[in-house]
Amino acid sequence: MVLIIMLPMILVQIVTILVFYERHWNTVTRYMSTNLAADIAIIADHYADNQTEENFGATRDLALKYFYFGIAWDEGGIITPNSLSANTPFAERMLHQSLMNQMRYPFSHDLYSDPDLISITIQFAEGVMTIKASRKRIFSSTSWLVILWTVSTSVLFFAIALVFIRGQVRPIRRLAKAARQLGLGRPVPDFKLEGAREVRLAGMAFHAMRQRILRQAVERTEMLAGVSHDLRTPLTRLKLQLAYLPESADRAGMESDINEMDAMISGYINFASNAVIEEMKTCNIVIMIEDIIEAFNLTEDRVTLNLTEDGMPSIQLRERSIRRALENIISNAVRYGEACIVTVERDDEQIQIIIDDDGPGIPKDQRISVLRPFVQLNRDKEKNSGVGLGLSIANDAVLAHGGLLLLGDAPEGGLRVRIQLPL
The missing domain is CATH 1.10.287.130 (Signal transduction histidine kinase, dimerisation/phosphotransfer (DHp) domain)
Known part of the structure; x- marks a missing residue:
């Protein structure tokens, strides 16, 4: 249920970040770099027209008054131009490209040494002019606000949707x-x-x-x-x-x-x-099987019980229905074989009752049909005295409990009946 809500929301966030945010951030950065480079070019051209000490003071006042730039002069200084690579951040590449397009003087830039200011140095004949500008002139914080608002509103809507969906689920x-x-x-x-x-x-x-x-x-x-x-x-x-x-x-x-x-x-x-x-009631399946085996062993011991562990749990059963099913299966095992072994196993989800005999068994191609009503195998008339309902009654009883009845081959060569009952 959570994935139904979360998966589309995560996909929307990814698309928003990869498409809208990236394009928005690139566009804004490009515009800001162009504007910053134009302002720097104005300051550089203003001083280049008259490279005197008096004009430098006027240029510094102009930069501070109209552009909020701080400028300094290094007499006889020489700059080292920047070298860009494929790993150069997008903002730095945009600023570098804009400065190259709008200025005719050598320059270099430093965007990361100062956490609040960026530095652009311009080479003139007599020295180097350094311009300090706010980082906000090139780095936009609105993109992060867009992401923050998108994620926060998505989380809010997810919580609201979860409440409503829980009511439907x-x-x-x-x-x-x-x-x-x-x-x-x-x-x-x-x-x-x-x-x-x-x-x-x-x-x-x-x-x-x-x-x-x-x-x-x-x-x-x-x-x-x-x-x-x-x-x-x-x-x-x-x-x-x-x-x-x-x-x-x-x-x-x-x-x-x-x-x-x-x-x-x-x-x-x-x-x-x-x-x-029939009313369901809590029954101990082991005690029920012991009673059934005791009744069959009144004349001779032909049925034995094998418990894989002690302390089998009691389960909800229709007692008469399951007892009739077990009696029918054990009766068939005793009728057609000499010995019968009943094994009781348990796992986390079910109890298994395995009934093995040493009789002739049932061919594989007939194991499905014998579970249907009124189906009999062609066997000895004296032993085959029923009407073909024993296994069908047992199968219906097991299915009515949400279980499963399976037929297979016993290790002794006869028939193995496996009954699985859910806990």
């Missing part, structure tokens, strides 16, 4: 924070719409979008509750009717089909229930 930051909270699946409190018209329009659009998302989630949940009730009621009647039938191969087949339908309905409901608005 504040609602943008508030909107960005609300959007991030919504992206992380966290509650977003209502905030006041203020700032420029465009910012208020963006805020109204965000509020409308948030309400649509919440309404869609509620309607989805209510619809699934009705579907669950409507479908499971006839399934329950079928189960009761089958219970009165004698044992037979047909009965066993129908019971298998009914159980499969019941499992499919449960899977659909679990998939859709991820959209239910």
Whole structure:
């Protein structure tokens, strides 16, 4: 934000100094050098017409009265002409050029020995005349005033602009924070719409979008509750009717089909229930994972936990949603492999949960598609008893927390599932 204001202002200052100030200073210096040289030439010509002691006194009075020059005479003196170079300051070069154009006598000049006066010495036949003039006759101080006023007004306007821009940026930051909270699946409190018209329009659009998302989630949940009730009621009647039938191969087949339908309905409901608005609360992810692993290891120890450091911080989570995601992933790892290793890592911005197994893994060209609902790999029918919603439910749960779920290759040759959750 500061660069948006500062960069154009700095460019304007540079252009002002390089173009206006330099041209202004050069022009003023040229005019002042010409006028000073003309005045000096008048004094020199006045004395040259009559080089007597009486005329020198008259010349000195003329110089003091009309030009504020101080002059002195050095009988028999000889001057050393100036030698100019490429490094000679502009003011000195201009004065030298103007004196050469307007005087017919040898001369030299000294602009820097005295902090208040400049000295011009003129060679005559009998001696040397020295003229002292104020430095203000050739060095202009108005250029520095221009720079001072330009910089000071720019700083003032910058401060005023900064105050107004901060007032416009504040609602943008508030909107960005609300959007991030919504992206992380966290509650977003209502905030006041203020700032420029465009910012208020963006805020109204965000509020409308948030309400649509919440309404869609509620309607989805209510619809699934009705579907669950409507479908499971006839399934329950079928189960009761089958219970009165004698044992037979047909009965066993129908019971298998009914159980499969019941499992499919449960899977659909679990998939859709991820959209239910669950309250966020502070959870210790390590304790949650330990509880899940303990449940899987009731019969045999096939899941192990690896902590890279102690004292993992608690984070804001929808506990049931994340627990269901981890259970689905670990369940797949145990179903298709012999062993599962769960590693928990942390950096400054996120917690990573890495779940490795030694199963057959998932081919690279199918790792994106398996995260979509109802996608199954062609595997053993007995192991592949679901409806293709486990990884999709886990992925949706992680994304709802602003995290990321990645699939890769485990060191043991199976599948590696990496879950990244922001702190």
